[in-house]
Structure formats: C-alpha cells, structure tokens
Amino acid sequence: MPTIQDVAKHAGVSVATVSRVLNNPSSVAELTRKKVELSIQELDYSPNILGRNLRNAKSRMLLVLLPKISNQFYLKIVEGIEEKALEYGYNILLCQTHSKLEREKVYFDLLKNQLAAGAITMDPTIDRKTLINIAKRYPFVQCSEYVNAKNLPYVTIDSELAAYQVTKYLLKQGHQRIGLINVSEYFLYARDRKKGYLRALEEFHIEPEEGWFYSANDVSLESGQQVMRSLLNKKQDLTAVFAVSDMLAIGALKELNTRGIDVPNEMAVVGFDKIEFTSITYPSLTTVAQPMYKMGEISVDMLIKKIQGEKVEDIVLEHELIIREST
Amino acid sequence: MPTIQDVAKHAGVSVATVSRVLNNPSSVAELTRKKVELSIQELDYSPNILGRNLRNAKSRMLLVLLPKISNQFYLKIVEGIEEKALEYGYNILLCQTHSKLEREKVYFDLLKNQLAAGAITMDPTIDRKTLINIAKRYPFVQCSEYVNAKNLPYVTIDSELAAYQVTKYLLKQGHQRIGLINVSEYFLYARDRKKGYLRALEEFHIEPEEGWFYSANDVSLESGQQVMRSLLNKKQDLTAVFAVSDMLAIGALKELNTRGIDVPNEMAVVGFDKIEFTSITYPSLTTVAQPMYKMGEISVDMLIKKIQGEKVEDIVLEHELIIREST
DNA sequence: CTGAAAGCGCTAACAG
DNA sequence: CTGTTAGCGCTTTCAG
DSSP: OHHHHHHHHHHTTHHHHHHHHHHHGGGGGGGHHHHHHHHHHHHHHOHHHHHHHHHOOOOSSEEEEEEEETTTHHHHHHHHHHHHHHHHHHHHEEETTTTOOHHHEEEHHHHHHHSSSSSEHHHOSSHHHHHHHHHHHOOOEESSOOOTTOOOOOEEEEEHHHHHHHHHHHHTTTTEEEEEEEEOTSHHHHHHHHHHHHHHHHHTTTOOOGGGEEEOSSHHHHHHHHHHHHHHHTTTOOEEEEEEEOOOOOOOOHHHHHHHOTTTTTTTOSBBBBOGGGTTTSSOBBBBEHHHHHHHHHHHHHHHHTTOOOOOEEEEEEEEEOOOOTT | OHHHHHHHHHTSOOOOHHHHHHHHHSOOHHHHHHHHHHHHHHHHHOHHHHHHHHHOOOOOOEEEEOOTSSHHHHHHHHHHHHHHHHHHHOOOEEEOOOOOHHHHHHHHHHTTTTSEEEESSSSSOOOHHHHHHHHSSSOOEEESSOOOOTTEEEEEEHHHHHHHHHHHHHHTTOOOEEEEEEEEETOOOOOOOHHHHHHHHTTOOOOOEEEEEEEESSSSSSHHHHHHHHHTTTOOSSSEEEEEEEHHHHHHHHHHHHHHHOOOTTTTTEEEEGGGGGTTTTOBBEEEOOOHHHHHHHHHHHHHHHTOOOOOOEEEEEEEEETTTTT
C-alpha cells in the first residue's frame, strides 16, 4: 500500500497538501489539486483508516451486537439498521456475541478504540454497572432486549402487554390449559412475557400448574422441537402453547407434525416476533408481530443523535397480534 | 480512555515496560510486572487496537464477506467459520455486501488498512483483475461462490454434478417437463447448476422449452414465490421444478400451497443447500445437502495458512442428495 | 495557498 | 531487566 508520503513525493507537494485534497479539497489551488488527484489515481492510493482514526479519534462504522444471526428475529432489524446507517453515511459491522461476555468484550474494545463510532446492542450480557460506564463514554443504544437505566436508551415493544393479549386471546378461544415455552428468565423479555401470560390466566381465574412451564436452552428450531417433545411426554393435557419466540414455536410445530397431532384442533400454537418463515409453516403460525425493521431504523436514529451529543428518549413501539391457522 | 502513558506514569515505569507486560510478560521482573498489572486494573486500561495495529501492521480479526445474512445458506458456514477462527484466536466481523461493489470496497479497505488479518468472501463482486491484485497482497480465501484464478483459493462443491444428479433423479421418477428456477447467470453457481440440469435433460433426450427457465431477482422466499406465480400463470404443464436455492424452493412451495396445488403429485419441487428450514416445510423439501459447516471451517484453515505465508490448494467437497416428501 | 512539524497510542530496537 | 527513542500513517495548527 502506498502511503500519503508516497503520494506527496509523487506529486511534488507536502503531505499536508495531500491530506487537504482528501479532506477539504476546496482549500487547495485547482492546479495543485489536479496534480495530487492524478498521483492518487496513478498510485492507487487509499488512506489508511487506522492512521486517520487514530488521529481523528472517530470512525464511520457502527457496531451491531447480536447474540446469533441464526435467530431470524434479528434479520429484519439488521436490515433496518443497515439501510438507515447508510443514509447517514455509516457502515455497519455485525458481531455475534453468543450472549457470552468474553466475546462481547472484544467488540466493546473496538468501540473504546474508536474503531467504531457507536454501538447498537440487542442483548447486553455485560454487567449493569460496566454497561452504564461504557455508555457514559461511548455512544450506545439498546434494541429490543435492554437494561433499564439512566443514560442507556432503548427501543423495544411492550412484551408484557403483548403476552397478556395473546394469552387472553387463547383463553377467549376456550383454552383452559395453556403451556408456556419460555427461555431462561435471565432475559428481560422472558420475564416480561411470562408476567403477561400469568396476568391473563389470573384474570380468567386459572391457576397454572407446574407442568405448564418449559424453558428452552436457546432460541432455535431444535430447542423448540425438543421442548415440545418433553412437553408431550409429560401428558399435561394442554390444548395450547405460547412460545415466546417464533423459532421455538416453529420447532414445536415440527414435533407436532411429526407425531401427527392436529394443529390447531388437538393443540393450538402461538409464537412471537413474526419472522418471515411463520407464513410458510404448516399450518401458518399465529404470532405477535414486532416492528423489527422500524426498530432497526430507530436505533440508528437514536445512535446518531447520541454520537452528535444530543439527548435521546427511550421508545416503546406498537406490536400487533397476527391470527393465522395455528389457533 | 487511559493510554499506555497513563499506566506508565501511574506505575512509575516507562511505557516500554508497560508494553512488555502486555506482550511479553516473562521479560519483566516479577515485582515490576505486579506493579504494572495493578495500575492497569486500577485505571481499567485496555490497549488501543488502532495504535497497536498501526505499529504492528497486523490484527486478530478476520473479515467475512457475504451478500446477505437473510439467505439461510450462509448461516451454517458462518458458524463453522466462527468456531474455527476462535480456535486460532481470531475474531470475525460479518460484512454484508449485498453483492454491491461500493459496499464491498469499504470492507476491502479494512483489509488494506490492516484492520483485519485476512478475508473470506462468499461472493466476490469486484472485477477479476482487481481481485487477483488484492489477493496478491492480502490473505484472501473464497468460499462457495468463487472466481477461478491462480492464487485465489476456494472451497466449494461440484454444483454442476449436483444439479445433474438431482435432475436425473427427477427424470428417473418419470418427470418429463422440469422447470428451472435459477438466479442471475452472473453467478458461477447459477451457470453451473444450469449446465448440470441441461446435461441430464440431454441424456434423456429431452429438449427443454423456453418457458421452462425462470430467473429470480434475488435469493429470498419472496422471489421464490413470485417466480412460482409467474411460472404457474404461464401454464407450461410442468410436473416438477428444480430451484437452485432452498430459499427459492421454499418460496415456491408457499405459492403452491396457497393455490392448493398438491406437492409432489401435481408438482414436485427440489431445492439446493439443505438449510434448516427445509425440514419443517410442508411437505418437507427434497434438496442437495452442502457441507456448509465444514466449508466454513475449511475456509478458515485455508486463510490461516495464507496468513502464515503457506501455499493452499483449492478444495471441492462432497454433496449429498436428500430425498424427502416434496418429490 | 502551501509546508514544517507535532502528536494520536503503540511497539521494538538500542543502550545501559 | 528497564528506559529512551524512532516511527507506523494521518491530520492540523502555525508560519510563511
């Protein structure tokens, strides 16, 4: 790689002039500029981002931290983020944390080192205190899953309410014994959705039994299938299940289909998120639509504001119950 | 962020010593080391990657360039890449190129600027000549889709053969009129799979008609559905279709289900890749399994070798025909 | 309008 | 074993 020095020498000017041509062309005489531009072309020079960022202490990259891209839920969010980021002239870097602290730390270091101008996280694993500290110094926004604290802005939906509504819908359909396929209650959305589910049951004076609760190891088709398997083996006479994620619901559906259990007549199933594949399952899946794309766009808006030093408010977006064939 | 200077001052040593503690601890006296480590802790210092890379001209990041994460095909590859990279002590950065040159260039710049030690690309858009030039200077490996040239190592499967086999399988099942749902023939795999399809037809003395060929705008469920729609509207009396990607096949399946067309009796469908969702479609999808995870692992092996200056050979992996209910 | 020079944070050669 | 110092590639005063 040629450096700015090489270009300067080749064009017979100083490095400062080359730098000016790069960053503020109008401050350089027409003739000099042409000369420099020609040299840049001939040498196929492109500025070294490290040197530049080191000096400027800023970059045009945004970090996007998510647990795993295998969860379709993040797809549309990332699309929204990318589109919006591009509008602002930023590029994004996708980072899988696997909800593991060590991995997350590597990416936070990128942020600390000015390799990225800011970060959007969809699943903060790091402890609350450290997170607050990081957010104090670096532009930082939470999307979907979040930690509630001052100065840690987030965009999300009302999970508790959505879960309440979807459970109530099942109850109104006449279901009396409704299972819950959840994930680790380490996650806020898991706790919230469980709360909503319980609130609906309570309203209908139904006391949930212990055998109604299931927890998946992770958010994947396979885990969904596995949970449904153990659920069926327990013979709890459930007539419906509410899975807190479409991935789990689709996995569950697969197990039901394999066993020849009729959905929705023998077992109704609802999911959460409205990922694309929910429309092609058999039967198509009733679910709660999250405004994923919009969430992505908004998190970028918020992040850019943060970068520019403005204040940003938390945002809670609307969800929507999508009723289809599985109920 | 505290710098190495701050740590040095705080510990009462020189920056060189701090640097040594960081990079070669055994070369520092026990006592001095402890002192420095304490200061590092107290100041919550972590080295600036930019400064380090700028100096070292190397990093521990690998770039992974793919068109879009929404194509499930890349999922398992990325998993394989990530697992293996971690073994070698590298982290990965996911970059979506959308098969667009401008975006790809941004990421190649990261490579040029030593922000990453090397790159794996799954879809080179850049022109052949430039690519060869880049590969001359920077560690670079192709996975799945590739450009055939010296010094541009790749790992892939034999697409032509796989397509030939799957088409032959359909022919043996008695299908006489088999449609092809392809993507732009700009892509090598599109050309290869078409070739294989044509070779099988020829072997059975079947002359394909013009109305048998369809091209999707991109690789997505929606495009698959759209193509199937126009295919059905054309009334070509096809009894089977071969889609060059599972995403397209699943989209096609959706359209068939919507119209109440019986699969496989009225229309057989085969896909390509064996992404996870092919097992939960209705009916489950016949497809060609690619060893995605392994491809990911191998590309990292190759890349690390490249980084270490060793020679690497191209690799063609085995595929497998997975027969399920859609045929 | 242009050049000289300092310095961003770090590592490595060189002295001691 | 430790400190001094040059320099990675770049931008930005400060002079001219």
